[in-house]
Amino acid sequence: MCHRCLELTRRSLLVGGGAAAAALHTGVANARVRPAEMVPLVGPGYKPTERDEMGLWKEMDRAEEEIAGSNLLIEDPKLTGYLRDLIGTVGGPAAKDFRIYLARIPDFNAMMFPSGFAVVFSGLLLRMRNEAQLAGVIAHESGHFLRRHMIRSWRDQRRKTDLLAIGAMVAGVGGAGAGVYLGDYVQLAQLGTILSLFQYSRAMEAEADAMGARLLAETGYPPIEMANIWQQLIGEEEASARYRGKHRRKGSIFDTHPSEGSRMVDLRTDAAEITVAGKAYDDKRARYLSTIGAIRPMLLDDQVKLNDPGASQYLIETLAQDGWNGLLRFYEGEVWRLRNRPGDELRASQSYAAAVAYPDAPAEAFRWHGIALLKQGRRAEAKAAFARYLVMKPDAPDAAWVRQMAG
Amino acid sequence: MNSHRIIALLAAGASISACSSTGGDDYGISDYSLVRVQRVNVGDDTLAVSAPRPWNRHRPIFFEDIRQVEDWTLNGPLLDGMSFVTGLKDGKSLIRQRRTTSQQVPIFRSNMTPPEIAAMIESLYRVRGGAVDFRTLSLQPRPFLNTNGFQLDYEHLDGDELWRRGRVVGAVVNGRLYMILLDAAKAHYWDATLPDFEAVVASAQLRG
Numbered sequence: 001m002c003h004r005c006l007e008l009t010r011r012s013l014l015v016g017g018g019a020a021a022a023a024l025h026t027g028v029a030n031a032r033v034r035p036a037e038m039v040p041l042v043g044p045g046y047k048p049t050e051r052d053e054m055g056l057w058k059e060m061d062r063a064e065e066e067i068a069g070s071n072l073l074i075e076d077p078k079l080t081g082y083l084r085d086l087i088g089t090v091g092g093p094a095a096k097d098f099r100i101y102l103a104r105i106p107d108f109n110a111m112m113f114p115s116g117f118a119v120v121f122s123g124l125l126l127r128m129r130n131e132a133q134l135a136g137v138i139a140h141e142s143g144h145f146l147r148r149h150m151i152r153s154w155r156d157q158r159r160k161t162d163l164l165a166i167g168a169m170v171a172g173v174g175g176a177g178a179g180v181y182l183g184d185y186v187q188l189a190q191l192g193t194i195l196s197l198f199q200y201s202r203a204m205e206a207e208a209d210a211m212g213a214r215l216l217a218e219t220g221y222p223p224i225e226m227a228n229i230w231q232q233l234i235g236e237e238e239a240s241a242r243y244r245g246k247h248r249r250k251g252s253i254f255d256t257h258p259s260e261g262s263r264m265v266d267l268r269t270d271a272a273e274i275t276v277a278g279k280a281y282d283d284k285r286a287r288y289l290s291t292i293g294a295i296r297p298m299l300l301d302d303q304v305k306l307n308d309p310g311a312s313q314y315l316i317e318t319l320a321q322d323g324w325n326g327l328l329r330f331y332e333g334e335v336w337r338l339r340n341r342p343g344d345e346l347r348a349s350q351s352y353a354a355a356v357a358y359p360d361a362p363a364e365a366f367r368w369h370g371i372a373l374l375k376q377g378r379r380a381e382a383k384a385a386f387a388r389y390l391v392m393k394p395d396a397p398d399a400a401w402v403r404q405m406a407g
Numbered sequence: 408m409n410s411h412r413i414i415a416l417l418a419a420g421a422s423i424s425a426c427s428s429t430g431g432d433d434y435g436i437s438d439y440s441l442v443r444v445q446r447v448n449v450g451d452d453t454l455a456v457s458a459p460r461p462w463n464r465h466r467p468i469f470f471e472d473i474r475q476v477e478d479w480t481l482n483g484p485l486l487d488g489m490s491f492v493t494g495l496k497d498g499k500s501l502i503r504q505r506r507t508t509s510q511q512v513p514i515f516r517s518n519m520t521p522p523e524i525a526a527m528i529e530s531l532y533r534v535r536g537g538a539v540d541f542r543t544l545s546l547q548p549r550p551f552l553n554t555n556g557f558q559l560d561y562e563h564l565d566g567d568e569l570w571r572r573g574r575v576v577g578a579v580v581n582g583r584l585y586m587i588l589l590d591a592a593k594a595h596y597w598d599a600t601l602p603d604f605e606a607v608v609a610s611a612q613l614r615g
Contacts, residue, residue, distance in 0.1 A: 071568050072539055104539045244507045305526075305533050305541075306510040337523075338513045338530060371520055398546035401521055401557065 032266040033206040035214035035274050040092050040146040046116075053151050060115035067101055067119060074102045074122060074295075082291050083120060083138075086131070090139040090215045092146050100138070106302035108233060112141040114150035125292050126299035127236070127315060129322065131284035132221035133229050136212060140226070143211030149204045206266065213270040222281035223274050227267035234260060236314045243310025285322070297362060300331045309339040326358030330365040337368070348372065356385070363392035367402065374405060382406075439463040442479060448614065449477045450493030454585060455614050459606045462489065473503060485567075487591035487600045489607065494583040501531055510534045517582035521546055521557035524584065528575060532563050540564040551578040552585055552613055562593060572597040576608045587611060 048054045067073075074080070079102060087098045099117040102125075109121040118141050128134040144150065200208070209226065217223040275281070292299070304312045312335045320328050333351030336344040349372035355365040370385030386406035390399060442462040448455050451474045458479075465478040479489040492501065497517040504511055512534050513527045525546055532538040541563040549558035556578030564570050570593040577586030589604040591597040 071564065072566070106539075240509050244509055302533075302539075305530050307513055307530050307534060308510045311509070338526070340513055340516060367522070371522060374520070375518065397543045397560075398522060398525075400545070400547035404548050405520075 033210040035210040035270050038211040038214050041148045042146050043093050057115045060113050064117050072103050074104050086135050087138050089219050090135045091142045092215055110137050110141055112144050131288035132225040135221050136216050136226045139215040140208045140212035143208035147207050217274040224271040236311050239314035240311035304331050304334045307338045309335050326355045326361030329355035363389055438466045449491040450475045453614055454493040455612050456607045457610045487596045490588040492586040515584050525559045537566040538563040551576050554578045
């Protein structure tokens with residue numbers, strides 16, 4: 001065993017190991033690529049004809065089969081259908097060929113695989129404020145495929161090193177086949193490692209940004225949302241690092257970003273360039289919220305329980321820019337409660353008290369409100385809160401304990 | 408603690424692949440020692456239990472461990488594990504962690520109620536165990552160590568696509584947290600080890 005092995009957490013595997021796979025993040029343009037210049041290099045129904053690319057696709061088919069069968073996927077037909085429709089809208093000429101999978105992993109990540117299937121992490125759905133932002137990420141990923149970045153990058157690397165063969169490169173895929181079953185995370189991480197061999201150059205990232213902005217604008221979404229996503233991501237990383245008293249996360253996606261500021265400028269310039277005056281753009285926020293509304297509590301839960309207070313607080317405040325509600329106030333309280341520094345108990349109790357005043361307050365808000373009141377010695381009020389909790393959730397798993405407290 | 412088991416799982420996975428080219432499965436020292444069917448002290452030796460059949464005690468796993476935590480397994484850490492937390496103090500967490508780690512297992516406070524302790528355990532699984540789904544099945548009062556304790560039942564889906572089930576019986580005694588925890592693959596191993604766990608819980612006594 002090695003010390004590093006002990007650091008193999010989900011985050012380090014997927015975000016560290018798979019950093020290059022976090023395609024949206026990697027690379028920064030040196031020179032801006034104009035969206036108008038971004039012509040797709042792939043048409044509908046594209047199939048590889050050259051031997052190396054055919055081999056690569058064959059391996060990727062195996063990888064896709066594994067991912068498609070994983071029980072880490074969220075299979076809700078409403079959500080998967082929604083994602084399919086989105087990539088079918090902003091996917092350019094290959095729109096109808098793409099496949100897209102939603103994995104329940106609370107991280108900001110989306111990746112496009114060389115054979116045209118994409119994996120989106122549930123953490124992305126939490127972070128996007130409207131449909132245009134989600135479409136922007138998907139359009140960016142589609143851009144990598146449409147500009148044939150994976151195969152170009154791989155051929156380029158092979159030319160440089162002459163060491164990598166497809167066989168060696170994908171040997172890690174499908175640990176089960178090799179007799180070592182390490183689970184899906186690890187397999188996903190291996191895929192991440194593979195994707196890192198297709199490390200996108202800064203020029204390619206610039207292309208995907210420009211291509212994505214163009215696809216977004218052509219399909220009626222405001223292209224400025226591409227820049228907003230990037231800004232939110234930077235804000236979250238900074239908030240997380242600041243809270244833990246350090247400069248940004250070591251090994252973070254920013255290690256490869258010497259000039260994120262210039263990317264922001266480029267994204268804003270792209271948006272200005274392709275926005276047509278007088279044309280109506282729609283970020284489709286209402287449709288986005290109604291589609292993900294049912295799983296938003298789960299998405300918030302998955303994030304907040306990671307006890308990364310800087311990031312969680314930033315995310316909640318970002319979402320609250322569209323209006324505070326009971327759900328967001330409740331999870332704000334959860335951030336404080338889990339942080340558990342001096343004074344946080346009081347902060348949490350105030351958030352719970354605020355949450356239960358909203359009509360959409362989740363049942364759990366009443367339970368935690370009750371516990372907070374109990375600790376303050378306000379028994380009668382606590383009892384009322386517990387009673388409300390049990391009315392809202394009569395078969396709550398902790399009903400026996402709550403009844404004892406309320407009794 | 409149980410996250411050790413999961414970390415051990417990952418570490419074992421990594422070392423299997425690292426060693427496979429050199430065939431090095433038989434080098435190094437054993438990670439386990441036998442727990443005999445007799446009264447034994449666990450953790451920091453403030454708790455004594457007896458198991459109905461022999462189990463295996465994990466060697467502490469480097470820096471992740473704290474003195475108040477001890478891990479056992481019957482069929483290997485992938486399949487089942489029993490952990491003991493013996494007198495965790497206010498302000499401490501179940502595992503060692505760096506101050507600058509972004510995602511942290513919440514610290515224990517002496518005034519925590521069972522739902523707060525349950526939430527702490529859930530975050531441990533999510534933060535350090537890589538659980539993507541965690542469902543609380545029940546939380547109920549249960550006497551433990553001659554005091555008012557609690558029993559938490561839960562199940563979780565881990566990154567290796569396996570559903571596992573767990574039970575914690577615990578209590579706060581003189582401001583310190585005592586818990587015994589069983590975590591096992593839902594298929595077969597949970598049922599196979601639950602009677603052992605219950606016997607161990609029933610045998611648990613504070614020392615001194």
